[in-house]
Amino acid sequence: MKVEIRYFASIREAVGVAAESVETTADTLAALRDELIALDAPHAQALARGRALRMALNQVMCRESVSLLDGAEVAFFPPVTGG
Amino acid sequence: MSAASSAAARVRIQIQDFDLSAEVAALRGGHAGIGAVCSFIGTVRDRHAAGPEVGAAEPILAMELEHYPGMTEKAIEAMIDQAQQRFDIFDARVIHRVGLLQAMDQIVLVAVASKHRHESFAACEFLMDYLKTQAPFWKKEQTAQGACWVDARVADDAALARWGISASNL
Numbered sequence: 556m557k558v559e560i561r562y563f564a565s566i567r568e569a570v571g572v573a574a575e576s577v578e579t580t581a582d583t584l585a586a587l588r589d590e591l592i593a594l595d596a597p598h599a600q601a602l603a604r605g606r607a608l609r610m611a612l613n614q615v616m617c618r619e620s621v622s623l624l625d626g627a628e629v630a631f632f633p634p635v636t637g638g
Numbered sequence: 639m640s641a642a643s644s645a646a647a648r649v650r651i652q653i654q655d656f657d658l659s660a661e662v663a664a665l666r667g668g669h670a671g672i673g674a675v676c677s678f679i680g681t682v683r684d685r686h687a688a689g690p691e692v693g694a695a696e697p698i699l700a701m702e703l704e705h706y707p708g709m710t711e712k713a714i715e716a717m718i719d720q721a722q723q724r725f726d727i728f729d730a731r732v733i734h735r736v737g738l739l740q741a742m743d744q745i746v747l748v749a750v751a752s753k754h755r756h757e758s759f760a761a762c763e764f765l766m767d768y769l770k771t772q773a774p775f776w777k778k779e780q781t782a783q784g785a786c787w788v789d790a791r792v793a794d795d796a797a798l799a800r801w802g803i804s805a806s807n808l
Contacts, residue, residue, distance in 0.1 A: 614712055636789070637773050638746050638766060
């Protein structure tokens with residue numbers, strides 16, 4: 556399936572792009588994260604396990620155990636600091 | 639929807655500044671049933687909060703605010719829906735600025751209208767605690783040493799926990 560991925564703030568800077576479209580066989584966000592980590596060094600550094608990371612599926616914050624959906628918009632970003 | 643709700647958007651993400659008086663007037667909307675309006679404004683400090691002594695921290699020259707267009711608005715709308723379920727309030731407004739801000743600039747406005755003061759105070763604090771940990775905004779501070787992303791504060795998660803909501807479980 557195909558998913559749209561968006562990155563924000565320090566994660567966007569580490570990956571080097573704000574958005575990308577990927578073909579994946581991952582069934583969860585965690586599996587997608589692993590696939591991205593395996594892509595190259597910038598992805599590996601940005602999405603590394605142990606790094607404070609939040610994620611959203613179709614613009615709703617979620618845990619990485621949630622199932623991925625075809626055509627979904629997935630976002631990776633650091634803990635938020637607004638207000 | 640309460641009688642005090644107007645056609646004006648409850649949530650605005652904008653580059654430009656806002657005017658408290660105009661927003662409160664719009665929120666009240668001529669509704670005489672409102673007996674209390676509570677508002678909170680967050681502003682840009684010129685120093686890091688973490689510095690133990692005044693003057694010890696590097697002055698902040700400017701602050702850049704990034705957000706997630708679409709999700710940010712939806713997340714805050716959902717927070718206001720929750721506030722309306724928890725507290726007896728008529729309506730609320732949230733304005734959050736993005737882009738490049740300077741020290742002393744206004745960043746965020748939360749305003750709540752209710753019959754009695756306790757509900758407005760509580761809902762205003764609830765909305766700010768929620769916004770701090772759940773609304774997708776990110777701050778980057780610029781000092782003479784360079785630019786640096788602001789780290790999330792554990793104290794903000796603790797503030798949300800007061801309302802029985804765990805930030806890490808969302």
